[in-house]
Structure formats: C-alpha cells, structure tokens
Amino acid sequence: MATPRSTGDEVAEETLVGPDIAIRGRIEGEEDLRVEGRVEGSVSLTETLYVEPSGVVIATIEARDVVVSGIVLGDITAGNSVTLNKNSKHVGNIRAPRVIIADGASFRGDVAMGDEPMPTTRERSRATNTAPRSSLSSSRTSRPRPATRSSAAPSAPSRREGSGPRASAAPAPAPRRKKKDDDDVTVVIKHASMRKGEAPPEEDEPKRRRAKKSARMPARGRRKAGRKS
Amino acid sequence: MANTVIGSTIVIDGEITGDEDLVILGTVKGQISLRENIVVERDGVVEANVETATITVHGSVTGDIQATDRAELRAECRVVGDIRAPRILIADGASFKGNVDMDG
Known part of the structure; x- marks a missing residue:
C-alpha cells in the first residue's frame, strides 16, 4: 500500500x-x-x-x-x-x-x-x-441581471395566452371572456333586433342562447345565421 | 489506483470526505465519510467517527464505525467504539470494546 x-x-x-x-x-x-x-x-x-x-x-x-x-x-x-x-x-x-x-x-x-x-x-x-x-467589481460587471427583468415582459403575453384557451373553453364568466362574448352577442342581438322588429321577444331569447352556444364560431357564420332566421 | 494515503507522520484534525480508497498510516481525528474502503494500517490511529463501505483495521480506532458492507478487525488492532455493519469480522488477537450491530 x-x-x-x-x-x-x-x-x-x-x-x-x-x-x-x-x-x-x-x-x-x-x-x-x-x-x-x-x-x-x-x-x-x-x-x-x-x-x-x-x-x-x-x-x-x-x-x-x-x-x-x-x-x-x-x-x-x-x-x-x-x-x-x-x-x-x-x-x-x-x-x-x-x-x-x-x-x-x-x-x-x-x-x-x-x-x-x-x-x-x-x-x-x-x-x-x-x-x-475584485470580487465586488466582478459582481458589478456581471450585472446582466436587469435583462432578466426585461425578460419578465414576455411573460405577460404568455399570461394572456394562458387565459385565452380558458376563455374559449367555457362559455361562462371571467371578465375577458365576457368581453369577447358580449361583443359578439351584442352584434348578434343588434342584427336580430334590427332585422325583425316584429319578432316576439320570446324568439329572441332562444336565438341569444344559440348565439352564445355558437360564440366560438366565426362571427360571419353567426351573422349569416342571424340573417337567415 | 490513486489511493489516498495518510502517511505515518501526518496528523489530520478535521473531516475527510470522498469517493476513493483511503489508507491511514498516520493519525486522523474528527470525522471520516467515504463511500469506498478504508485501511487503518498497523501504526495508524483514528480518533473519529467513521462512515464507509468497508474498513479494515490493523491499528487503532477510537470512535463509532458505520460500514455499509464490512468491518474487519484484524489481529493486534485496538478498537473502542460501536460498530454497525452487515458483516463484522473480528480476528483472533484483536482488541475490541464496544457494541456490535449487524442488523443494519
């Protein structure tokens, strides 16, 4: 050994x-x-x-x-x-x-x-x-950390992306979702009410429901549907 | 190949950790934690708690020994302390005082 x-x-x-x-x-x-x-x-x-x-x-x-x-x-x-x-x-x-x-x-x-x-x-x-x-100075020079903050910015969009799928997933609350739905729905309602002022309000409501259900569809399709009915 | 050797005139007071075989001809006090083999040679003195895979003592150990594989107390060794190992060998002529636990 x-x-x-x-x-x-x-x-x-x-x-x-x-x-x-x-x-x-x-x-x-x-x-x-x-x-x-x-x-x-x-x-x-x-x-x-x-x-x-x-x-x-x-x-x-x-x-x-x-x-x-x-x-x-x-x-x-x-x-x-x-x-x-x-x-x-x-x-x-x-x-x-x-x-x-x-x-x-x-x-x-x-x-x-x-x-x-x-x-x-x-x-x-x-x-x-x-x-x-020297160690201090080196730590100062090695300051590219702020960059990480700027990198925090991209994280915001990612949040939006994250909330996006959720919104499309369910047809209920959540503020942003409502915005989209509201916009679409109001458009539909306008069309419906404008087109058939004679139509009874009873009919309108089922259409709204339909519209809500079809909220995920492209707006054109909805409009067309509104016009047809 | 690269055995770590603590020579006969060396005194280490502190902690030894590592992943390779250790041969002690000198004196080590404190703590030894290895995952390999330790050999305490005839003139080697260990006053430390030892954790290792295997330990072979020809010299003197004072302190608890915990081996995951084997502890060998050879002839003319002197060991004072508790030994915990699955396999414990005590040769004729060895001097030992302490507790033996071979269960785990």
Whole structure:
C-alpha cells in the first residue's frame, strides 16, 4: 500500500490526497504531502507540499517547500522555496527565501523574500481587501441581471395566452371572456333586433342562447345565421 | 489506483470526505465519510467517527464505525467504539470494546 516513491525506508513515504478526497481541518506532518483533491484549513509540514494540477488547497500553508501546480488560496510560508508552476493559481501572500514563479502562473499577493519579518497584518489586510474588491467589481460587471427583468415582459403575453384557451373553453364568466362574448352577442342581438322588429321577444331569447352556444364560431357564420332566421 | 494515503507522520484534525480508497498510516481525528474502503494500517490511529463501505483495521480506532458492507478487525488492532455493519469480522488477537450491530 506504500507509495511508489519509496526509496527503501519508511521515511521516504509520502501522503497522497487523491482527486476524489476532501479534507477539512488541520493537517500536520513530517513528510511530503501531495494533494490531488481538496484541502481546506491549514497545512503544516516539515517537508514538501505538492499541489497537483487537479488539487485545490484553501489553507494557510507552512512547509519547507511548496510546489504549486494547481490552485492555492491562502498564505504560504516556506522555509526553503515556493514554486508556482505553469498554470498554477495562487491568491495569498508568499514568504520564502526562494520564490519561483513560472511563466503562465497566476498569482496575486505579496511576496517577502529574505529574513525580514513578514509584513503581517497590514499587508495581509491589503491582500484580503483587494480580493473582495475584485470580487465586488466582478459582481458589478456581471450585472446582466436587469435583462432578466426585461425578460419578465414576455411573460405577460404568455399570461394572456394562458387565459385565452380558458376563455374559449367555457362559455361562462371571467371578465375577458365576457368581453369577447358580449361583443359578439351584442352584434348578434343588434342584427336580430334590427332585422325583425316584429319578432316576439320570446324568439329572441332562444336565438341569444344559440348565439352564445355558437360564440366560438366565426362571427360571419353567426351573422349569416342571424340573417337567415 | 490513486489511493489516498495518510502517511505515518501526518496528523489530520478535521473531516475527510470522498469517493476513493483511503489508507491511514498516520493519525486522523474528527470525522471520516467515504463511500469506498478504508485501511487503518498497523501504526495508524483514528480518533473519529467513521462512515464507509468497508474498513479494515490493523491499528487503532477510537470512535463509532458505520460500514455499509464490512468491518474487519484484524489481529493486534485496538478498537473502542460501536460498530454497525452487515458483516463484522473480528480476528483472533484483536482488541475490541464496544457494541456490535449487524442488523443494519
């Protein structure tokens, strides 16, 4: 079960956090740690931390060496060196005697090489300030949300459409329905009353009913029917 | 292939979750939730509640173990805590204190 890297002794072993593993909390140790998965919290090693391309470390890191090929969010303090490889991403401060940043690496934060004490709170606060600022600005720029409001406009017609079928479905109340029916019916009534003023009101009413029943038919048909009768 | 290995000098205090095999040679405190296999090697120390499919203990576990498949307590292991698993194997020489529930 030991790791491939063993050169014989147990000391040569290495801890591996696989790509499907997430660890949240504190990790301490005296051996190499290779992260292909996700680690959150803090990492404290006397050896080397490798953050592989698939690895994500959101933690405060202390180690002798740190080699980043993946993503690191958090401050790194290394006794020897910090290497940010191509395609790595790091947001946070680095303190180490040797800092290597390869072409293609992405980094934001402060770097302190040499022995001066780490400019702690002030710089850190600066760094943390810049992060939210950018996130704020990005959230501002990513404002195409209002568009969603305009997209609410089309929803109104859809409501109308929705009420339309209902209206045609049943010949009873509902305001909009009544409007249509009323219009049609009044037209029919006008025709009926105009045409046959002699006709008794009794006849009229059955015709109205017919008209209502035939309200779904095109107006022409109704008119014709009215004329015929 | 990509076993996750917690080396012998490593101490993890927190929570481990994931979907792959885990080999513990070091120390883990807190909580472990996996859907695969856990092996606690001879020098491995787990002080955590463990949820997993199978667990094989050669070392020391303090905490409740809940396995959906199998829990194996090998010789010379030390386990303190309740074990819940459909299949539980306790080898000769194993040290165990706790409750066993094989019903579910």
